[in-house]
Amino acid sequence: MPRLFLETERMSNLSSGLGQVCLHLGRELVRQRPPGWELTFLVPPEQVGAFGPSVEYIVAKKWHRIWQPRKFDVWHCLHQGSKFLPPRSTRLIYTILDLNYLALPEYSEKRKSRQKKYYQQCIDQAYVITTISKYVAEDVRQKLVVPASTCLEAIYCGVDIPAMHPVNPPAVRPDGPxxxxxxxxxxxxxxxxxxxxxxxxxxxxxxxxxxxxxxxxxxxxxxxxxxxxxxxxxxxxxxxxxxxxxxxxxxxxxxxxxxxxxxxxxxxxxxxxxxxxxxxxxxxxxxxxxxxxxxxxxxxxxxxxxxxxxxxxxxxxxxxxxxxxxxxxRRFRWENVAADYWSLYERAIR
Missing domain, CATH: 3.40.50.2000 (Glycogen Phosphorylase B;)
Structure with missing residues (x-):
C-alpha cells in the first residue's frame, strides 16, 4: 500500500491564502484518492480531523523538523518555506508558490541569501518541483538551479466558490456603490x-x-x-x-x-x-x-x-x-489541481 505524506501545517492560519490552499487541496486529494493509498496529514492541533476519519494525522511540533517518521513513499511539501522535510530516501514533491521573499526590499541581502540557500537545498532533494504559475516556474529557473534530471511543472491553484452566495449584509459594508x-x-x-x-x-x-x-x-x-x-x-x-x-x-x-x-x-x-x-x-x-x-x-x-x-x-x-x-x-478548480497531483504521486511510486 503506497503511503503519501502531506505537509499542511500552515492550516494554522486559515485566513491566509496558503492556509486555504492546504485546506481545499487536501480535501480534494482525499475525495479523489485512488484505491490502496494511505494518506497522512501533518496539521496544527486544532485541525486534526479536518480531512475526515479515513486519513491519518500527525500534529506538527517544532521538533518534527529533525524528526524522521515512519517511512512514506511520497512526501508533498505544499509551500517553499516548509521546514518539515523527509529523509532523502523518500520522494519529495516540492511546491513553490512564489519567490517573493527574494525580491522584497524589506529583507536584508543576508536574509535573502540564507533563504535562497534553503530553497536550493530543497530543490536539490526534490523528485519533482511544482509551481502555481508559469511565471513562478520561469522565476525559479532564473534565480535557482534546477537539476537537469528534475521535472519542473506548473500546476495552477484552484478556487473554491460557495454554491450559495451570502444573502444577509455583513457588518463590514459600504453605504453606497x-x-x-x-x-x-x-x-x-x-x-x-x-x-x-x-x-x-x-x-x-x-x-x-x-x-x-x-x-x-x-x-x-x-x-x-x-x-x-x-x-x-x-x-x-x-x-x-x-x-x-x-x-x-x-x-x-x-x-x-x-x-x-x-x-x-x-x-x-x-x-x-x-x-x-x-x-x-x-x-x-x-x-x-x-x-x-x-x-x-x-x-x-x-x-x-x-x-x-x-x-x-x-x-x-x-x-x-x-x-x-x-x-x-472555471479554468482554476481544485478537482483539476488534485487530479494533476495524483498523476504525479502515481508516477513517483513507479
Missing part, C-alpha cells in the same frame, strides 16, 4: 495607486480588506486625507469568508494592482462572480486574468483613471462579458 480589493496590505500590493479613482468618481467607496503592514496602511490613510477622500476608504482588516463573498457579490468592480504575484487568487474569485477585474500586467497576473481582465499599463493617476473609465464602459456595453469572466474562472 463600491470598488473592492482583498489581500495583504503591504507596499508591493500597490493599492495606494487606486486612490485617484475616488477623486475622479465621487460616488464610489473603496474597500481595502486584509491584514496590513501598519506603516503602509498609515501611508494610504495620509494620502487619502491629503486628497480629501479618506471618508470613502474602508480598511476593515482581515474579514471572514462570508463577508468576503458578499463584497465580491456586491462590488461594482474588483481592483488588484499588485506588482508581485505567484498566482493572484482574488482575481479568479472576482471573475467567478462575473465582476470586471482591473489588475497589473506584471508577473503571473496575465496568466490568470487572460483576455477578459483589464490591465493597468502603468500606475500614474491619469492612466489608472482612464483604464478604469474605459474598462467599465466596455463592461457595461458587453452583456456577455460577465459570463466570459465566469468561464475564465
Amino acid at each position: 463600491f470598488l473592492f480589493f482583498i489581500g495583504m496590505l503591504q507596499p508591493y500590493k500597490n493599492v495606494h495607486t487606486l486612490l485617484p479613482l475616488l477623486d475622479a468618481f465621487p460616488d464610489y467607496r473603496l474597500v481595502l480588506a486584509g491584514p496590513d503592514k501598519p506603516a503602509y496602511s498609515q501611508q494610504i490613510r495620509q494620502q487619502a486625507e491629503q486628497m480629501g477622500v479618506l471618508d470613502r476608504v474602508l480598511m476593515p482588516g482581515p474579514i471572514d469568508e462570508q463577508t468576503k463573498w458578499w463584497l465580491y457579490e456586491h462590488c461594482d468592480a474588483f481592483l488588484f494592482p499588485s506588482l508581485l504575484e505567484g498566482f493572484g487568487l482574488p482575481v479568479v474569485e472576482a471573475m467567478a462572480f462575473g465582476k470586471p477585474v482591473f489588475t497589473s500586467a506584471l508577473t503571473s497576473l496575465p496568466e490568470v486574468g487572460g483576455s477578459e481582465a483589464f490591465y493597468f499599463p502603468s500606475f500614474d493617476a491619469s492612466t489608472i483613471v482612464e483604464t478604469f473609465r474605459k474598462g467599465m464602459q466596455t463592461f457595461r456595453d458587453d452583456p456577455a462579458m460577465s459570463e466570459r469572466l465566469r468561464q475564465q474562472s
Whole structure:
C-alpha cells in the first residue's frame, strides 16, 4: 500500500491564502484518492480531523523538523518555506508558490541569501518541483538551479466558490456603490495607486480588506486625507469568508494592482462572480486574468483613471462579458489541481 505524506501545517492560519490552499487541496486529494493509498496529514492541533476519519494525522511540533517518521513513499511539501522535510530516501514533491521573499526590499541581502540557500537545498532533494504559475516556474529557473534530471511543472491553484452566495449584509459594508480589493496590505500590493479613482468618481467607496503592514496602511490613510477622500476608504482588516463573498457579490468592480504575484487568487474569485477585474500586467497576473481582465499599463493617476473609465464602459456595453469572466474562472478548480497531483504521486511510486 503506497503511503503519501502531506505537509499542511500552515492550516494554522486559515485566513491566509496558503492556509486555504492546504485546506481545499487536501480535501480534494482525499475525495479523489485512488484505491490502496494511505494518506497522512501533518496539521496544527486544532485541525486534526479536518480531512475526515479515513486519513491519518500527525500534529506538527517544532521538533518534527529533525524528526524522521515512519517511512512514506511520497512526501508533498505544499509551500517553499516548509521546514518539515523527509529523509532523502523518500520522494519529495516540492511546491513553490512564489519567490517573493527574494525580491522584497524589506529583507536584508543576508536574509535573502540564507533563504535562497534553503530553497536550493530543497530543490536539490526534490523528485519533482511544482509551481502555481508559469511565471513562478520561469522565476525559479532564473534565480535557482534546477537539476537537469528534475521535472519542473506548473500546476495552477484552484478556487473554491460557495454554491450559495451570502444573502444577509455583513457588518463590514459600504453605504453606497463600491470598488473592492482583498489581500495583504503591504507596499508591493500597490493599492495606494487606486486612490485617484475616488477623486475622479465621487460616488464610489473603496474597500481595502486584509491584514496590513501598519506603516503602509498609515501611508494610504495620509494620502487619502491629503486628497480629501479618506471618508470613502474602508480598511476593515482581515474579514471572514462570508463577508468576503458578499463584497465580491456586491462590488461594482474588483481592483488588484499588485506588482508581485505567484498566482493572484482574488482575481479568479472576482471573475467567478462575473465582476470586471482591473489588475497589473506584471508577473503571473496575465496568466490568470487572460483576455477578459483589464490591465493597468502603468500606475500614474491619469492612466489608472482612464483604464478604469474605459474598462467599465466596455463592461457595461458587453452583456456577455460577465459570463466570459465566469468561464475564465472555471479554468482554476481544485478537482483539476488534485487530479494533476495524483498523476504525479502515481508516477513517483513507479
